[in-house]
Structure formats: structure tokens, C-alpha cells
Amino acid sequence: xxxxxxxxxxxxxxxxxxxxxxxxxxxxxxxxxxxxxxxxxxxxxxxxxxxxxxxxxxxxxxxxxxxxxxxxxxxxxxxxxxxxxxxxxxxxxxxxxxxxxxxxxxxxxxxxxxxxxxxxxxxxxxxxxxxxxxxxxxxxxxxxxxxxxxxxxxxxxxxxxxxxxxxxxxxxxxxxxxxxxxxxxxxxxxxxxxxxxxxxxxxxxxxxxxxxxxxxxxxxxxxxxxxxxxxxxxxxxxxxxxxxxxxxxxxxxxxxxxxxxxxxxxxxxxxxxxxxxxxxxxxxxxxxxxxxxxxxxxxxxxxxxxxxxxxxxxxxxxxxxxxxxxxxxxxxxxxxxxxxxxxxxxxxxxxxxxxxxxxxxxxxxxxxxxxxxxx
Numbered sequence: 001x002x003x004x005x006x007x008x009x010x011x012x013x014x015x016x017x018x019x020x021x022x023x024x025x026x027x028x029x030x031x032x033x034x035x036x037x038x039x040x041x042x043x044x045x046x047x048x049x050x051x052x053x054x055x056x057x058x059x060x061x062x063x064x065x066x067x068x069x070x071x072x073x074x075x076x077x078x079x080x081x082x083x084x085x086x087x088x089x090x091x092x093x094x095x096x097x098x099x100x101x102x103x104x105x106x107x108x109x110x111x112x113x114x115x116x117x118x119x120x121x122x123x124x125x126x127x128x129x130x131x132x133x134x135x136x137x138x139x140x141x142x143x144x145x146x147x148x149x150x151x152x153x154x155x156x157x158x159x160x161x162x163x164x165x166x167x168x169x170x171x172x173x174x175x176x177x178x179x180x181x182x183x184x185x186x187x188x189x190x191x192x193x194x195x196x197x198x199x200x201x202x203x204x205x206x207x208x209x210x211x212x213x214x215x216x217x218x219x220x221x222x223x224x225x226x227x228x229x230x231x232x233x234x235x236x237x238x239x240x241x242x243x244x245x246x247x248x249x250x251x252x253x254x255x256x257x258x259x260x261x262x263x264x265x266x267x268x269x270x271x272x273x274x275x276x277x278x279x280x281x282x283x284x285x286x287x288x289x290x291x292x293x294x295x296x297x298x299x300x301x302x303x304x305x306x307x308x309x310x311x312x313x314x315x316x317x318x319x320x321x322x323x324x325x326x327x328x329x330x331x332x333x334x335x336x337x338x339x340x341x342x343x344x345x346x347x348x349x350x351x352x353x354x355x356x357x358x359x360x361x362x363x364x365x366x367x368x369x370x371x372x373x374x375x
Contacts (some may be wrong), residue, residue, distance in 0.1 A: 003126060003209040006046040006114055010212055011036055017214030018110035019316035020232060021207065023287035023305050025264075026107020026133035027065050027072045027186075028318065035079045036111050038132050039118035046114055048208060049099060049123040051200050058127065058196035059095055061086055062117040064103035064225035066137065066154065066176060067186030067285055070257070070264045071319045072108065072249065078157040079277070080110050081188035082306070083119045085155040089190040090162060092151050101199060105138065106133030106288075124208070129192065131204035131240075131336050135287040136262055137176060138169035139348045141338055142192045145202040152176065152191035156183040162304040177262045185262065204336055210239055218314035228314025229329045232307075243336025245367060247292055247300055248281040249273050249311065252326040257319070263287050268308075268322050270330065282328060283308075285319045290353055292330065298363050301350045303340065305333040317343065 004012065015033035018026070040046065054060075063082050065072065076332075090096055100117045101186055105128040117124040129140035130185040143149055149169040153163050154176055162179050166172035172191070180187045214235050221231035233244040257266035263286050272279040280291045289306035292299050300306050308317040311329040338344070340360070345351075350358040 002050060002206070003048045003212050006040065006124070008037055008040060011040065011111070011114060013215030013219060014114070014208065014211045015111055015215065016218055016315065017211035018106055019318065020214050020279045020307055020309070021110070021211055021305070022106025022133040022316065022318065023180050023288040023307055024285055025069055025135065026104055026109050027069045029107050029167055031072060031076060031110050032111025032115065036078070036114040036118060043118050043121065046117045048126050049125040051125055051203055052101060053125050054125065056195060056197035060101050060194050060196060060199050061089055061097045061098050061190050062101050062103045062192040063113045063190055064109045064128065064185060064188070066180045066189050068259045068262055068264045068316060069107070069165055069187035070259045072322060075184055075186050077188065079115070081155045083159060084115050084159065084161065085153040085188055085190040086116050086120070088153045088161055088163065089151060089156070089193060092153070093193060097122060101127050101203070102128035102208065104128050104130035104133045105204070105211055106130070110211055110342040112209070113308070124140050125199060125203070125227050126208045127199065127203035128207050129203060129269040131207060131339050132303070134348055137173040137191070140192065141204055142194065142202045143169040144313065144344050144347055147192055147194045147198050151193065152189055152283040153187050154179055154183070154187045154189045156187045156344050172260040181262045185259065187250065188374070204240065204338060219319070221314060229309050229311055232261040232309065232314060233331065236333055240336040245332045246329065247306070247332050248279070248294065248330040248353060250276055250281065250328065252322060252324055254326060255322045255324065257322070261373055264320055266319070283330070287319065288352065289319065291350060291355055291358065292332070298358055299367050300332040301355065301358055301360055301363050302353065303335040303344065304346050304364065305335065307331045307333065332367065
């Protein structure tokens with residue numbers, strides 16, 4: 001079922017599903033949910049538009065949060081920052097946006113654009129530039145397929161505003177990461193100004209609908225006392241995503257985490273339970289879960305989605321909330337084809353994060369013989 005509008009009930013399901021798509025990162029979606037709910041209650045529902053229905057000459061802007069998820073838990077936004085950045089880019093370019101889009105469909109960055117759409121009364125496009133969450137601004141299908149990220153604008157809770165014109169999207173990330181650190185580790189931005197034609201050509205489509213369907217599937221499964229983890233796996237079938245596999249089940253034994261360079265960096269170790277008893281799974285993360293090793297052998301890596309779920313509730317466990325003793329089911333979802341081209345893997349494959357010697361396709365193919373499919 002395609003999502004056509006977002007009211008209070010829909011946004012709660014979207015927030016739950018976006019946490020799943022966030023792969024442990026993207027920021028706490030509950031913070032964005034509360035802000036968007038307040039805007040929807042005051043201003044009315046947000047209209048959702050399928051990418052195929054937008055005009056080629058439409059002017060689109062992406063809205064997002066930038067920073068470390070660990071910071072956002074304590075540094076709550078005022079709520080005016082995303083709109084301020086959005087309006088500043090409109091002023092910079094001398095034209096008004098026709099629609100809002102998401103930079104990434106995971107975590108807080110799936111709900112911030114809903115807030116901006118409610119405040120501007122603009123439609124929100126059903127798609128994004130990541131198909132999950134990634135830690136850096138150049139890690140966008142928009143960028144990979146030729147849409148420049150700048151001019152971009154970041155705004156903090158005090159109204160401090162920085163406009164960025166960069167020679168490349170990698171430079172944009174480097175410059176704005178430094179600005180965000182000086183703004184306290186979290187800020188809000190508008191970037192990737194593009195046409196409707198560019199969005200249709202470069203976006204991962206219908207991810208907002210997917211977030212809604214994931215959240216609803218978990219809610220319905222719990223209400224019917226069914227397995228919410230299985231419901232999550234089944235929801236991915238028939239979408240642009242590939243096979244869903246259950247990598248592991250067990251209990252979190254150790255978490256090493258620090259906020260450094262503007263990211264939440266670390267790793268989590270899970271001791272196996274049930275059919276995984278006697279095995280150990282280690283996950284490395286940079287805001288988002290990046291690589292999973294089972295008994296020392298890599299079994300999953302970016303850009304495929306590595307997702308921690310509470311096996312009882314089906315709720316996603318973000319990296320900033322991982323703790324000793326948590327029980328977890330860890331899934332891996334194969335990324336959409338638009339995210340696995342050679343151009344894409346050069347930007348967000350394992351080597352882009354410094355994991356030398358890990359071949360994405362070899363690991364993806366081998367995984368089918370190491371883990372069971374979730375069906």
C-alpha cells in the first residue's frame with residue numbers, strides 16, 4: 001500500500017520503521033517524531049508524493065540532521081533549525097522549493113523532513129538518497145549519480161548559520177563536519193538542491209512507504225502475539241531490497257563506544273544463543289552498523305543493512321543505546337541494486353570505511369551458506 005499522507009498514526013509507524021532502516025544510526029527517530037507530531041497537530045497532515053508523479057522541472061531540497069547520534073540524545077533541537085536551513089538555501093538560490101525530500105530514510109533523518117514539510121505545507125517525496133542510513137554527507141545516491149550537494153546550509157539551536165559552497169561532496173562533508181562539531185556535535189541542514197528529473201533518476205524510491213510498512217508490521221505482530229522479527233523480514237520481500245537473512249541471536253556481551261570526529265564510533269560483541277550458541281558476533285559501527293564478523297569471519301558488510309532488533313518487541317536498537325545484557329536478533333538485508341553499482345561501492349563499500357581485504361560481493365554471496373534466510 002502506497003503512503004499518500006502522514007497524520008499522527010502514520011508518523012508513529014514511520015518512526016518505528018525508520019529506526020529499523022537506520023541500521024543503528026540516523027539519530028533517535030523519537031525526537032523527530034515528537035516535533036513532527038506537534039507540527040501535524042497544529043498544521044494538518046503532510047502530503048506524500050510518489051517520485052514518478054513529480055514534474056521534471058520541480059525544485060527539490062533535502063532536509064536532515066548532521067552529527068553524532070549520541071549527542072542528539074542530550075542536545076535536543078529547538079525545532080526551528082531545519083526550517084531555517086531550508087529557507088536560507090531558498091534565499092541563496094533565489095527560488096522556492098516545490099517539495100521536500102529525505103537525505104536518508106533511517107532514524108531521525110526520516111522524521112525531520114516530515115517536520116519541514118508540515119511547516120512549509122510542501123509535499124514530501126517518497127524516496128531518499130541512501131536507502132538506509134550512512135554516516136557521511138557524500139554517501140548519497142544523489143551524489144554518486146551526479147547531483148552536487150552544495151550549496152548547503154547548517155543551522156544550530158542558537159540560529160548560527162553557515163552556507164557552504166564546496167568543490168566536491170567529499171569536501172562538503174569535511175567542511176560541514178567541522179562546523180557541526182563546533183556547533184556542539186549536532187546541527188540541521190538543507191542540501192542537495194535538485195530538479196524533479198534528478199530525483200527520479202538518482203533516488204532510492206518508496207522508502208518512506210517502506211518505513212511505514214515496517215513500523216506497522218511490528219505493531220500488528222505484537223498486537224497479535226506473533227513474531228515481530230519475522231514480520232520485519234517478510235515486509236522487505238517484494239521491495240527493491242534483496243534477501244533478508246538472520247545473522248545471529250544472542251545477548252550483548254560488550255560495547256565499546258566513543259564520540260570522536262563527530263561520529264559515534266565503536267563495536268559491539270554478542271554471545272550466541274539458541275542455534276547460535278557457542279558462536280560470537282562482533283559488529284563495528286560508525287554511527288551505523290558497518291561490518292559483522294561471526295567467529296572472526298566477515299558475514300555482512302555495508303552497504304547491506306545490518307540491523308539490531310529486540311527479539312521480543314521488534315524495536316530497533318540504535319548504536320547509541322546498545323548496552324550489556326540486551327538480547328538481540330541481528331538481521332542483514334541486501335541493499336537495492338542502485339546502491340551496489342561499482343560507482344556506489346566506491347563511496348560506501350567496506351574499503352571506503354577503511355576495511356581493506358573485505359570484498360562486498362564475495363561476502364554477500366558467501367553469506368547465503370553461513371546463515372539461514374528469514375522467511
